[in-house]
Amino acid sequence: MSTPINRSTPIRLGTRRSALAQAQSGHVAAALEKVSGRAVELVPITSEGDTNRASLSEIGGQGIFATRLREALLAGECDFLVHSLKDLPTAIPDGLVIAATPVREDARDVVITRGGTPLHQLRTGSTVGTGSPRRIAQVRRRAPHAEVVDIRGNVDSRLQRVATGELDAVILAAAGLSRLGTDSPLRREELGLAEWPTAPGQGSLAVETPTDAPEELLRALAALDDPDTRLAITVERGVLEGLDAGCQAPMAAHAQVEGDEIRVRAVVYAPDGDRRIGLDVTEPLNREYIRRNGSGNGADAADGAYPMRAARELGLVVAHRLLEQGAADLVSREHSSS
Structure with a gap:
């Protein structure tokens, strides 16, 4: 009892x-x-x-x-x-x-960039940050011309790496951004679950x-x-x-x-x-x-x-x-x- x-x-x-x-x-x-x-x-x-x-x-x-x-x-x-x-x-x-x-x-992933360029339209050699093996494989399918950078760190530090130009994009969970109430001038692209299922x-x-x-x-x-x-x-x-x-x-x-x-x-x-x-x-x-x-x-x-x-x-x-x-x-x- x-x-x-x-x-x-x-x-x-x-x-x-x-x-x-x-x-x-x-x-x-x-x-x-x-x-x-x-x-x-x-x-x-x-x-x-x-x-x-x-x-x-x-x-x-x-x-x-x-x-x-x-x-x-x-x-x-x-x-x-x-x-x-x-x-x-x-x-x-x-x-x-x-x-x-x-x-x-929201179960989706989002791509965060400075200018709002969709992931598949990023220039050759653009750097995309993520530490997830799933997201790495998905980026390599969606944007094979981009360079994937294995990163760790909290949401703010990842956003900062895009804002400063160290990275061209990062992949984050929409739910995390929502729960944090993150207010950022950076642009976001929601990735549909049909073509980009998540963890x-x-x-x-x-x-x-x-x-x-x-x-x-x-x-x-x-x-x-x-x-x-x-x-x-x-x-x-x-x-x-x-x-x-x-x-x-x-x-x-x-x-x-x-x-x-x-x-x-x-x-x-x-x-x-x-x-x-x-x-x-x-x-x-x-x-x-x-x-x-x-x-x-x-x-x-x-x-x-x-x-x-x-x-x-x-x-x-x-x-x-x-x-x-x-x-x-x-x-x-x-x-x-x-």
Whole structure:
């Protein structure tokens, strides 16, 4: 049985120290305060991803942002966490649960330039900054004449590198710019998801807490959950899991609920962008089943105990079909080079 909450003490939200992490945690904190009637305080935590400036592809990708925060949560240093869902590995540690996935922000990528030149029209030799293997492969397909520069850093530092002329363009997530409320004279080009799908979970947040958290906290967090977002990201993470893309093979998956159907677009790219293998699949939704059984653990529905298992299974099927159609060659090639 969980311990009751002392309502006179604030709920502690563990968050990375970056401006973006603080902003998105602040949005969730404000929503939780309205639902719970209690104060929420931010507990800054430094992750390896915040201190190690090496390329993400070299230091482990997703898990470097989540590991230290989860250690703090399990140690009782905070009561819950807010993650960028795309930063979370598909395996959720024992003792933790994704208690909510709030309404998703814009899942698209955007190209930031000084003059507004579209990515595919940039001059030969133009420099485009990104540290994502997926975005690197996509840039090489969309603008093969451009030079890709592997970069790290926060949103402001990336924008500054364009403003000063050090780079001609950078690729950023639209959701991050929106959450930060970034006001910049630089120009932006939104990249459509049909031709430029993004990372599984992009634009979504994951609210994580211990499985034995007080029932009052679990109920309050569950009130922040958006069922359509949860369905979509569960499919996307199923694709990621099925591809076993922790090898950093460039891949994208985006799912969207459209009426009584869910549509998923998934692509695996060759690292140099010269090949891509993709699928576009639409399946019907059983909304009555979701309404009776849905809640809580959308992002880590790892077995049949959770109602999101059908969504996860759809993602796994899509991944299997991609592998059968040749994506296995792209993934294995990446394994052999790592």
